Amino acid sequence: MFTSDCLGNDNGMLTIGGIRVDDLVKEYSTPLYVLDEDTVRNNIRNFKKSLDENYEKGMVLYASKALNCLELCRIANDEGIGLDCVSAGEIYTALTAGFPAERIYFHGNNKTEDELEYAIDNNIGVIIVDNYYELDAIEEIAKQKKKTVKVMFRIKPGIDAHTHDFIRTGQIDSKFGFALENGEAYNAVKSTLDKENLKLIGLHCHIGSQIFDDQPFMEAARVMMKFYKQIKDEFSIELDQLNLGGGFAIKYLETDEHIGYDTYMKEVATIINDFCKENALKVPMILIEPGRSVVGAAGITLYKCGSIKEIKNIRNYVAIDGGMGDNPRYALYESDYEVLIANKLNEKADYKATVAGKCCESGDLIQENVVMPKPEKGDIVAVLSTGAYNYSMASNYNRIPRPAMVMVKDKKSRVIIKRETFEDLVRNDI
Numbered sequence: 001m002f003t004s005d006c007l008g009n010d011n012g013m014l015t016i017g018g019i020r021v022d023d024l025v026k027e028y029s030t031p032l033y034v035l036d037e038d039t040v041r042n043n044i045r046n047f048k049k050s051l052d053e054n055y056e057k058g059m060v061l062y063a064s065k066a067l068n069c070l071e072l073c074r075i076a077n078d079e080g081i082g083l084d085c086v087s088a089g090e091i092y093t094a095l096t097a098g099f100p101a102e103r104i105y106f107h108g109n110n111k112t113e114d115e116l117e118y119a120i121d122n123n124i125g126v127i128i129v130d131n132y133y134e135l136d137a138i139e140e141i142a143k144q145k146k147k148t149v150k151v152m153f154r155i156k157p158g159i160d161a162h163t164h165d166f167i168r169t170g171q172i173d174s175k176f177g178f179a180l181e182n183g184e185a186y187n188a189v190k191s192t193l194d195k196e197n198l199k200l201i202g203l204h205c206h207i208g209s210q211i212f213d214d215q216p217f218m219e220a221a222r223v224m225m226k227f228y229k230q231i232k233d234e235f236s237i238e239l240d241q242l243n244l245g246g247g248f249a250i251k252y253l254e255t256d257e258h259i260g261y262d263t264y265m266k267e268v269a270t271i272i273n274d275f276c277k278e279n280a281l282k283v284p285m286i287l288i289e290p291g292r293s294v295v296g297a298a299g300i301t302l303y304k305c306g307s308i309k310e311i312k313n314i315r316n317y318v319a320i321d322g323g324m325g326d327n328p329r330y331a332l333y334e335s336d337y338e339v340l341i342a343n344k345l346n347e348k349a350d351y352k353a354t355v356a357g358k359c360c361e362s363g364d365l366i367q368e369n370v371v372m373p374k375p376e377k378g379d380i381v382a383v384l385s386t387g388a389y390n391y392s393m394a395s396n397y398n399r400i401p402r403p404a405m406v407m408v409k410d411k412k413s414r415v416i417i418k419r420e421t422f423e424d425l426v427r428n429d430i
């Protein structure tokens with residue numbers, strides 16, 4: 001019935017991690033992000049297990065852009081995985097949480113010189129170089145600081161993953177990475193080999209996000225391995241690592257068909273292991289960067305229902321006490337979500353609603369055409385699978401404080417991100 005195993009139904013009331021959501025609302029108010037710790041940890045463990053089963057050496061890097069905060073960095077550290085960070089702010093958060101610098105991989109298509117310097121000063125494990133500007137900047141900074149920086153290149157493998165235009169990244173028309181087709185990637189590798197302060201340890205690709213189909217992942221692995229062989233043939237070096245990125249889809253809707261990450265991992269591993277055997281290449285250490293698939297389905301957001309506007313023959317607007325400020329994904333790319341009246345799970349769903357936020361934007365919607373039991377003011381509205389790219393994309397638009405985030409585990413809850421206050425809103429105003 002639900003998109004995630006951590007959810008349940010206690011006499012018509014939604015539960016998460018075994019806790020009734022009305023109890024959470026009573027204790028913490030709304031809007032409220034709720035995350036189930038066991039689901040997050042199990043997802044990490046399953047990815048780790050798949051890597052261990054399929055490769056001699058592998059590492060999971062949690063793509064922290066999905067949800068970066070001190071507690072998530074602590075959990076990632078506790079589970080012994082690495083971290084994909086995409087800004088100095090994400091790195092700062094990780095380091096503040098005590099995350100080991102050497103297990104951080106620094107991404108981004110336009111890292112500023114300040115960010116690169118910050119990363120190099122803090123001995124961040126690997127910088128994933130996106131373009132020539134960065135390559136020069138890293139070399140310059142490394143030289144000045146008399147350091148050797150480990151780098152990988154982000155490659156566009158020329159794969160068109162079937163997902164939303166805004167989250168497709170593997171094709172040549174993308175702002176991310178070096179293209180293979182026009183020789184950019186080849187020249188980047190060639191020009192780095194004699195650079196004293198840079199150590200090229202591998203290549204990276206990430207073809208997009210929320211990808212259900214296994215074929216694009218398999219094709220990307222084939223393309224990347226061919227490039228590994230070309231590098232070996234022409235420069236006589238075998239790169240140590242291959243980072244295949246993230247992008248594994250999660251269930252936003254009950255009807256979403258999911259192939260299972262295990263299947264994907266096996267299929268890709270067969271391609272890589274067979275290719276290496278046939279071409280007498282050593283199998284590189286394989287890295288993956290799941291973000292959404294670690295935290296997405298572990299999270300829900302709870303709201304209270306406020307005004308209801310029934311516009312005859314047009315639609316019914318059901319307004320909640322949050323919106324695009326805490327979840328901009330429908331406004332950005334019309335993302336699907338299951339929306340439930342959390343306190344009426346056993347009531348008949350026969351009311352068609354557009355769930356609207358409270359921001360001054362007509363586009364501030366959470367979902368359209370939701371069929372739910374007839375809502376009333378004060379009902380608890382739950383939006384499912386909001387663990388990824390919700391808090392991390394949140395804003396203070398309309399000067400609305402960002403909600404708190406609560407972690408549930410063993411039928412207990414604890415705040416991991418405090419609710420913002422009005423004082424927080426004016427903190428930097430002068």
Ligand SMILES: Cc1ncc(COP(=O)(O)O)c(C=O)c1O
Nearest residue numbers: 063206209246247289290291292
């Ligand atoms: C380089 C890179 N790795 C990993 C991810 C995580 O993707 P997902 O959350 O879909 O797993 C992203 C997402 O944008 C990315 O850009």
